[in-house]
Amino acid sequence: MNAITQDRSDTLAPFGTRLDGVTDPVRKAATGALHRSGLPDRRVEEWRYTSLRFLAETPLAAPADVYDVAQIQAQLEELGLTDGPLADLPRLVFVNGRYAEAFSVLPAEVDVSLFAKTQTFGPLSCPDRDPLTALNTALAADGAQVRVPAGKKGGDVLLVSLGQTDASVSFHPRHSVTLEDGADLTLISIQAGRGRYLHNPVLEVSVGAEANLRHITLQTEGKEAACLATTYAQVAERGTYNSFVLGLGGVLSRQEIHARLAAPFATVHVNGAQMLGGRQIGDVTSVITHAAPDCISRQTVRNVLDGHARGVFQGKVYVDRVAQKTDGYQMNQALLLSENAEIDAKPELEIYADDVKCSHGATVGALDDDQLFYLRSRGVPEAEARQILIHAFLDEALGLIEDDVARTVCTQMLARSFPVAGENA
């Protein structure tokens, strides 16, 4: 353990003096932890398959406060936020990590405040354990704090993060979503941008008793961008946190989720799909903790990898001694479209209760020659036949999105990503 208890401040060089002079006690503690751990390298088990080395190569400044309004408008149009099924939905838009009031529309039944004003960190995150969360805690400037009052239906709300920069910058939004007992919400997170930036959000999710949160994340960050996102979710009795992540963009992305089933009969879904090409790396890491009996967790992740792309799946299901009658399922499947594409899958079960039903698995394969020939023999050109089969593979995952609008949007974004970014580069 010496490797991570010594001072590894040198790995923080890209952030320059931004970490100096912190006074707030929470931020100070996080900064201290970060100086000890540094940014994780591949000797740390949780980061064995995803290297952050390229972050060390460029200074990451704080983003400028000004941005090009016309360019932001163009990005919103490109994302389908001004036209189509998303156009009328309330939205909280952040540009380079700062709330952009001009582009936002507040939801009706939902209370929204801004981290920039409250400066309040939630209780669920673990900056001591998770270096990227410590980094966020030290540098967070703004974020959305969303609360749905007890018994209220919040409808669909968009949480949009746009990066837009010419310089190399990083931003670290700090979001929280709280559903009081019996509340209901669909949160659609969109992560997008242009330029070279690190987007390092932390989201703390608290789902009350019998509350239901559907959370869909559409990650379509810029080609040169990195997105290192961490979500902490806690679900109370008979509550449901149903999440889905679609990963398409970024040169490097990691969607890390820690979900805790804290009371009986709670349900967590941590599903996802990613389609990557070129030299993209996409990491889906999850830790699902069954801390109470009679809870259900489901995880289905599908990866399509072309070119030199690399997918990483680390999924751990932890079943506490008290969590009898746990029902857990986990499956990671990958379709490799090129000889140089790679998937690293590490499914883990850690079970301390004796009366549980848990299963997990992982598959890796190429497109099926028989299926390709069947389509081609019906006159479908080879490139189109391949797309049909790739779509079919991902469609089974997209079918798990319970919100119709979000599923439609994800399907459209996926179709726009064909052919797979970067092809066989």
Add this chain to the structure above:
Amino acid sequence: MTQFLDISGLCARIDADGQEKEILKGVDLSIPPGEVHAIMGPNGSGKSTLSYVLAGREDYEVTAGSVNFQGKDLLEMEPEERAAAGLFLAFQSPIELPGVNNANFLRTAVNAVRRARGQDELDAVTFLKTARAAAKELSMAPDMLKRNVNVGFSGGEKKRNEVLQMTLLEPSFAILDETDSGLDVDALRIVAEGVNRLRSPSFSALVITHHQRLLDYLVPDRIHVMAKGRIIHSGGPELAQQIDREGYTRFLAEAEAA
């Protein structure tokens, strides 16, 4: 030479577990326009291989011979080009496509072929109307268009789905590879009627079968006996009854002696 489909001296092999295996050993066969021919023969004689080679499956390597289809070198064409040119193979074991909706699949195929033939694509409404009518003629349950391609279909449903595809793709030459296998008498009749409806001076077919039964409904103009990778005997439709009575022994013996 018929100027429609002419197979001449066709040899093909497959790489099975690292071993080159010669399967077609000089097939000569001509099918004139508007005729239905049948191929019968013992298991392992190369009937299915012939159908795959004609459809363009890449696992088989053609080592000699030629196939001329309506004035073109068929063997030079990609599978999708062959389909556009009018060739259709009804698979012996139709492939399942999980996650692919049958109606979408059919429409994609029909429009791909229409595009390649220089015809206008069909819009969704026109297509569905056509597809539903064709499915009804084959006594297919209406929900089979909504299901995933061949997934969870019974053997008979899969074969009908093949004939449905054939009907919609309007081929000039269809190969039916044991389309009768696994069908009960009623289904057999429906499938045969489906093929008979397509019969015209501009439609030819090659029917591969083990049983005379199909040929009662789908009466061929010629029957060929295939064994050990070659056509060893050809005759009229009466050949089916003879094979049914006597088996292939006599033809095999004659071929050995020749």
